Amino acid sequence: MKNKKYIKGFLEDIVLHLINEQDEMYGYEITKKVQNLTKGAIAVSEGALYPILHKLENEKKLTATFKKVDGRTRKYYTITPEGGKTVASSSTELIDFFSGMQQIFNLKPVVK
Amino acid sequence: MSTPKQLTAEELKYIDGFCKKKDVCYIDLRIELVDHLAEMVLAYQEKHPNTSFHDAFHGVYKSFGIFGFMDIAAQHENQMRKRYWREIWQYTKSCITPPRVLLTLSASVGIYYLADALEATRMPLFFLGLALFLLSITLTIKQFLNNKKALGDEQTVLMAGASRGGGFTIFSYLLLYIPLQGFWVNPGQTNNLELITHPIYLSIFLVATSIFGLANYYLQEKAKEQLQEIKAKMA
Structure with a gap:
């Protein structure tokens, strides 16, 4: 599923969830993590990721620190208590949402 | 086990200069883009070991589409x-x-x-x-x-x-x-x-x-x- 229209609505939750799972993450790491977890089914573009990261940082759901790694500066994002609250509430909402989608589409796991 | 390849200071400077030329004027955004592009170049070179830095860099830059960093920079400025x-x-x-x-x-x-x-x-x-x-x-x-x-x-x-x-x-x-x-x-x-x-x-x-x-x-x-x-x- 590389269709942007599906990813767009969930990207904020995906980013917050992944950063919440780890202590800190940086942009490229997030794109790779999504790619690895979904075995390439979901691709997050840089053009979509960075504006979301900056928006969340602006909303104080993420904080950023700069660290020197391999001769270059890297911006790491960490979740804030405010971001943690969003993760908790969106998880419940997502479960309800997907259960609703399940009802509509009668989705079955694909057996390969 | 060999140590993973890293980009040289000159190569990083080249990426930074390239981002500046593409009107990424804010330092915090440029830091992120340089790091991201550097990672992409390294991943590309790992897949294609005989590719030069310049070819790898311009190859990965193409993945940003015809507008390049324009959209990211505009949205960053807006935020x-x-x-x-x-x-x-x-x-x-x-x-x-x-x-x-x-x-x-x-x-x-x-x-x-x-x-x-x-x-x-x-x-x-x-x-x-x-x-x-x-x-x-x-x-x-x-x-x-x-x-x-x-x-x-x-x-x-x-x-x-x-x-x-x-x-x-x-x-x-x-x-x-x-x-x-x-x-x-x-x-x-x-x-x-x-x-x-x-x-x-x-x-x-x-x-x-x-x-x-x-x-x-x-x-x-x-x-x-x-x-x-x-x-x-x-x-």
Whole structure:
């Protein structure tokens, strides 16, 4: 599923969830993590990721620190208590949402 | 086990220069893009070991589409503009403390009564306000140029905001431009003169001008701190 229209609505939750799972993450790491977890089914573009990261940082759901790694500066994002609250509430909402989608589409796991 | 390949300082400098050329003027965004592109180049070279840095770099840059970094930079600027206004609002809120409110009100009332007592000679008070306004703009520009000289041509959003932010425009437009416009267009029309020398207008104008000057000074200093902090982490 590389269709942007599906990813767009969930990207904020995906980013917050992944950063919440780890202590800190940086942009490229997030794109790779999504790619690895979904075995390439979901691709997050840089053009979509960075504006979301900056928006969340602006909303104080993420904080950023700069660290020197391999001769270059890297911006790491960490979740804030405010971001943690969003993760908790969106998880419940997502479960309800997907259960609703399940009802509509009668989705079955694909057996390969 | 061999150590993973890393980009050289020259290669990183090339990516940084490339981003600058593509109008990614904000240092914090450029740091992220340089790191991201460096990772992409390394991943590309791992897959295609015989590819040169330049070929790998321009190969990965193509994946950003025909508009390149334009969209990311535009959205970053948009987010940062919001942040600039939030900073201004937070600063304003922090100023709303009982002693400061009392001081502002006292200053406003004091100027009001002074203007009222002067009656026929209020014009000097208006020119004092105008002088304060021009002084705060001059000092802000001077402070910005000094910061730029000390910190190079790097920009953070606060710095860009404080130098070209809408604050100047809105403030000058509302407090200065509208009443004065009528006066300059038709100097014979004394209604406009009465407006700009009215005690209420004068008290608001003088107090707001002083607050505006202080807010801009604060923003410039904060911008300088922010940039120094980023630069220190980059060193």
